[in-house]
Amino acid sequence: MPGDATDAAGFVGESLRNLADDRRTTVEEREAEIVAELEGAIEDAREDIDAAVAAVDDAALYVSLARFADAYDLTRPAFVEDRETVAVRGARNLDLQAADVTVQPVDYAVGDHDLDVSSASAPPAGDRVAVLTGANSGGKTTLLETLCQVQLLAQMGLPVPAEAAEVGIVDVIVFHRRHASFNAGVLESTLQTVVPPLTDEGRTLMLVDEFEAITEPGSAADLLHGLVTLTVDEDALGVFVTHLADDLEPLPDEARTDGIFAEGLTPDLDLSVDYQPRFGTVGKSTPEFIVSRLVANADDRKERAGFETLATAVGQEAVQRTLADAKWSQN
Structure with missing residues (x-):
């Protein structure tokens, strides 16, 4: 009798294992069938799926651009082909906006533009080069950066940080930052960087910040005057920030001098600056405010x-x- 019970238990156990194996095999076979069916369905719909993925990518790009434009109040620029210009009304620096500081919009232009600007701050039209002067910490470099942002964003097909902008496409943008020291090596490398884009074929926008920092003042004024003249002669556009405006006279006919003026100190001893350049006027460094x-x-x-x-x-x-x-x- 005990032997019969053992045989029965073994039989039941074996039967259950076989049943489990059969069910497992059936499940695996069914899974394989479903996978094959789904893969086939996906392959049959491959063209539609690829189109949907592309549409999602495009939608994500457009939504990102829309959010970017909305967050920074960007505007679609007007492109011009019959003349060379970069002109802005109510332009703002993106870095300052991102830092959430108060930004004074400015109007500015070089080249021949038709931008509609109020007469009080309307930039002159026709000047290919502007020499930008003015107060220490007065926003001259920031204006250079703003013009560079406008030109780059426009040429990327993106909206720009301004109420209105008129932009001509250029082949090269030269953005030269102020050097902390000067020596023969820095001077030579700088000239090798800024001159060839002017003499090569194509349209060039020169944005040069305190060129005089790379050599002694007397030579710097001579070199900067030559660079301004070369920019005009090569039909390029340029804005040159400098404290040597008086030493650059006389400028070529198609060049002008603009100035940014500090108006004093606030009660908190912050520098009070009118960041809107005054056209055709030499700005003063006003070191007495800083001191x-x-x-x-x-x-x-x-x-x-x-x-x-x-x-x-x-x-x-x-x-x-x-x-x-x-x-x-x-x-």
Whole structure:
């Protein structure tokens, strides 16, 4: 009797294992059939699927561009083919906007443009080159960057950070930043960078920041005047930031001088600047405003005395008047 029970248990166990194996095999076969059917269906619909994937990619791109344009209040630029220009009304720097600081929109242009700008700040039309001068920390480099952003975004087919913009396509954009030091090597490499795009075939936009920083002032003025002249002669466009405007006279007929002006210090001793350039006017560096702020903010007695020595050098009366104006505004 016990032997019969053992045989029965073994039989049941074996039967269950066989049944499980059969079911597992059936499931695997069915899975393979379903996979084959789905793969076949996908392959049959491959063209539609690829089109859907492409549509999703395009939609994602357009949505991203729309969000970018909406977040920064961008505008579609007007392209011109019959003349060379980069002209903006109400332009703003994207980096400043991203930093969430207050931005003063500016109007600016080089080249022959038809941009509709109020007469008070309308940029002249026809000047191929502008020499941009003005206050220390007055936004001259920021304006160069803004023009570069407008030109690059426009040529990428993207909207630009301005109320309105008129852009001609160029082949080369030369953006030269100010060097921290100068020597023969830096001068040579800089000239090798900025001159060939002017002499080569194609249209060029020159955006050059404080070229004089790479060599001594006398030679720098001569070289910069030559570079401005070369830009005009080669029918290129250019904006050159410099503190040597007086040394560049006389400029070529198709070049002008613009100025950005600091108006003083705020009650918090921040520099108050009108970032809208004044056309045909040489801007002043106004170092007395910077020195005034350093004098007012100096906590150490010796440090303050050092800054007061600088105040005497730039004009003690101007420094005292600046500090008095700031205090009066605060009261």
